[in-house]
Amino acid sequence: MNKEIIKENLDYQKYYLKEFSYFDGECDITFNIVDINFEKKTINVAVTNRGKISVIEYDLHQDNNGDFFFKYGVTFDKIEVNDFETITD
Numbered sequence: 001m002n003k004e005i006i007k008e009n010l011d012y013q014k015y016y017l018k019e020f021s022y023f024d025g026e027c028d029i030t031f032n033i034v035d036i037n038f039e040k041k042t043i044n045v046a047v048t049n050r051g052k053i054s055v056i057e058y059d060l061h062q063d064n065n066g067d068f069f070f071k072y073g074v075t076f077d078k079i080e081v082n083d084f085e086t087i088t089d
Helices: 003-015
Strands: 019-023 028-037 042-049 052-059 068-072 077-080
Touching (some): 052 068
Antiparallel strands (some): 019 028, 042 052
């Protein structure tokens, strides 16, 4: 098996379904990573916002430290991928 495919699968498994909560000033918005592709620089997240769930694809950006993030909402708030965590019951 190709080493790049193995690495891509490990990256995907590392981030799959990790969760992040964000307060937008009125209520909490929950993000769950559905897919992340570092080659295409895209991330698909399930966004739970005021009781509605949407799966949205965002462009991934990289800051000067090498950390990945995407911009959310009309104010383009920076949501860092490293802030997502595994939620266990």
